[in-house]
Amino acid sequence: MGLKTPLYDTHVREGAKIVDFGGWDMPLHYGSQLDEHHAVRRAVGMFDVSHMGVIDLSGARAREFLRSLLANDVAKLAAPGRGLYSCMLRDDGGVLDDLIVYRLGETAPGETAYRLVVNAGTRDKDRDWISARAAAYGVTVQERRDLALLAVQGPAARDHVAALLPPAQREVLLGLPVFCAVELGEWFIARTGYTGEDGLEIALPADAVQALWAKLRAAGVTPVGLGARDTLRLEAGLSLYGSELDEAHDPIASGLAWTVAFDPPERRFIGRDAVLRARAAAPAQLVGLLLEERGILRSHQAVSTDRGPGETTSGGFAPTLGRSIALARIPTGAAERVSVAIRGKPVAARIVKTPFVRHGRALITL
Amino acid sequence: MSDTLPDDLHYTKSHEWVRRLPGGEFEIGITDHAQQALGDLVFVEVPAPGRRVAAGEACAVVESVKAASDIYSPVDGVVLASNAALADTPELLNQSPYGAGWLMRIAVDAGGGTGGLLDAVAYAALLAEESN
Numbered sequence: 430m431g432l433k434t435p436l437y438d439t440h441v442r443e444g445a446k447i448v449d450f451g452g453w454d455m456p457l458h459y460g461s462q463l464d465e466h467h468a469v470r471r472a473v474g475m476f477d478v479s480h481m482g483v484i485d486l487s488g489a490r491a492r493e494f495l496r497s498l499l500a501n502d503v504a505k506l507a508a509p510g511r512g513l514y515s516c517m518l519r520d521d522g523g524v525l526d527d528l529i530v531y532r533l534g535e536t537a538p539g540e541t542a543y544r545l546v547v548n549a550g551t552r553d554k555d556r557d558w559i560s561a562r563a564a565a566y567g568v569t570v571q572e573r574r575d576l577a578l579l580a581v582q583g584p585a586a587r588d589h590v591a592a593l594l595p596p597a598q599r600e601v602l603l604g605l606p607v608f609c610a611v612e613l614g615e616w617f618i619a620r621t622g623y624t625g626e627d628g629l630e631i632a633l634p635a636d637a638v639q640a641l642w643a644k645l646r647a648a649g650v651t652p653v654g655l656g657a658r659d660t661l662r663l664e665a666g667l668s669l670y671g672s673e674l675d676e677a678h679d680p681i682a683s684g685l686a687w688t689v690a691f692d693p694p695e696r697r698f699i700g701r702d703a704v705l706r707a708r709a710a711a712p713a714q715l716v717g718l719l720l721e722e723r724g725i726l727r728s729h730q731a732v733s734t735d736r737g738p739g740e741t742t743s744g745g746f747a748p749t750l751g752r753s754i755a756l757a758r759i760p761t762g763a764a765e766r767v768s769v770a771i772r773g774k775p776v777a778a779r780i781v782k783t784p785f786v787r788h789g790r791a792l793i794t795l
Numbered sequence: 796m797s798d799t800l801p802d803d804l805h806y807t808k809s810h811e812w813v814r815r816l817p818g819g820e821f822e823i824g825i826t827d828h829a830q831q832a833l834g835d836l837v838f839v840e841v842p843a844p845g846r847r848v849a850a851g852e853a854c855a856v857v858e859s860v861k862a863a864s865d866i867y868s869p870v871d872g873v874v875l876a877s878n879a880a881l882a883d884t885p886e887l888l889n890q891s892p893y894g895a896g897w898l899m900r901i902a903v904d905a906g907g908g909t910g911g912l913l914d915a916v917a918y919a920a921l922l923a924e925e926s927n
Contacts, residue, residue: 457834462834463835660860723838724840725837725838727863746860748837748860
């Protein structure tokens with residue numbers, strides 16, 4: 430018996446196969462993972478992501494605190510409602526978590542406020558890490574256990590959510606730029622996602638999420654489980670904490686150098702010195718692999734390259750491509766042709782640029 | 796549970812089924828329970844005709860969206876045929892586990908048979924036990 434989101438009973442009623450995910454009882458699929466995957470690529474699906482953590486920070490020095498806490502720079506958030514993807518690092522550069530930080534409106538004159546959305550398996554660790562450092566800045570840390578999170582993803586996602594809103598709010602939502610958020614009534618709606626499709630992530634009071642689910646369901650939105658969430662994010666080339674990302678690896682070795690703001694140099698964020706050293710050495714890189722023979726790539730398979738060994742971090746069947754793909758950590762500078770050991774047998778694979786798929790289309794040559 | 800299991804088949808503890816065909820050879824597949832537990836099947840590797848297999852030997856692989864699973868030969872014998880349609884349509888295993896989703900046909904060695912395999916009642920009991 431694990432932790433349950435406010436939608437647990439709804440998942441059971443929808444016929445979900447329930448599995449443990451980071452201590453939470455979550456839906457793996459509602460019948461067919463492949464059908465759910467295609468629904469998101471072609472139309473619209475919804476995911477219960479209430480197991481993820483929402484942490485609100487506020488205080489006169491909240492901005493200054495986050496500029497120390499995060500590897501990306503919240504100074505980029507020029508206005509309330511803007512969002513930013515970032516890693517949170519240890520002193521040695523290991524990735525504690527990857528998260529999205531949103532700038533919220535001012536709570537009081539001179540105060541700044543931010544919202545962090547963090548991974549399910551790391552939320553307790555993150556809260557403790559953040560709280561232990563926030564006090565020195567006089568920053569208030571509030572974990573929002575009162576909120577549920579629903580992701581609505583796919584080319585028709587925004588239209589389906591907009592249809593539930595009064596006309597004035599509808600217009601605001603349809604005008605919302607990518608990676609920005611807006612508060613409409615009690616809903617905090619961000620134009621973000623984890624699928625490679627257009628879509629929204631909605632934080633709302635836990636007691637209101639069942640009604641939202643029911644309305645979207647009645648409008649034809651497909652429920653999607655964690656299984657398709659994983660194949661969608663893999664096709665989109667997006668990292669999963671615990672697979673591509675962990676405390677043993679820095680962002681450079683995890684394909685996330687682009688999320689680290691090294692400028693301005695006077696910003697002394699936690700892990701900066703270690704990441705600078707890693708950037709200079711850069712022994713390993715994260716790449717996409719396309720399997721060129723028959724079979725299925727999985728995580729933790731040995732990869733052979735002309736520069737030495739590596740390992741797949743995630744792998745599987747890519748439903749949009751009809752082929753198997755993987756993400757792998759391999760030596761920097763390795764040649765395009767590699768081989769992967771599937772059940773001890775070497776099979777040919779090719780390094781390809783990620784994302785593999787975006788907005789319903791293959792971006793790689795098959 | 797048992798009323799959905801074909802009672803003309805035999806079963807293994809590792810969730811394969813065995814059908815004795817009119818010509819005497821055995822047809823092998825995976826059970827409905829197995830395909831449900833695996834989820835959508837996306838890749839199947841079957842043995843080449845002519846390959847000798849021993850009872851309990853891993854001789855085929857089915858891979859779902861979730862994981863790879865070995866398929867064990869229920870009998871000693873020689874592979875006569877494998878289901879070529881599965882290369883392009885592995886979903887046959889989900890759609891028709893006891894029919895179009897068959898995996899291979901085996902000529903059983905002299906003296907070999909269904910002894911040691913489970914009948915439908917015994918397999919149903921195994922499923923009931925596993926679900927507890």
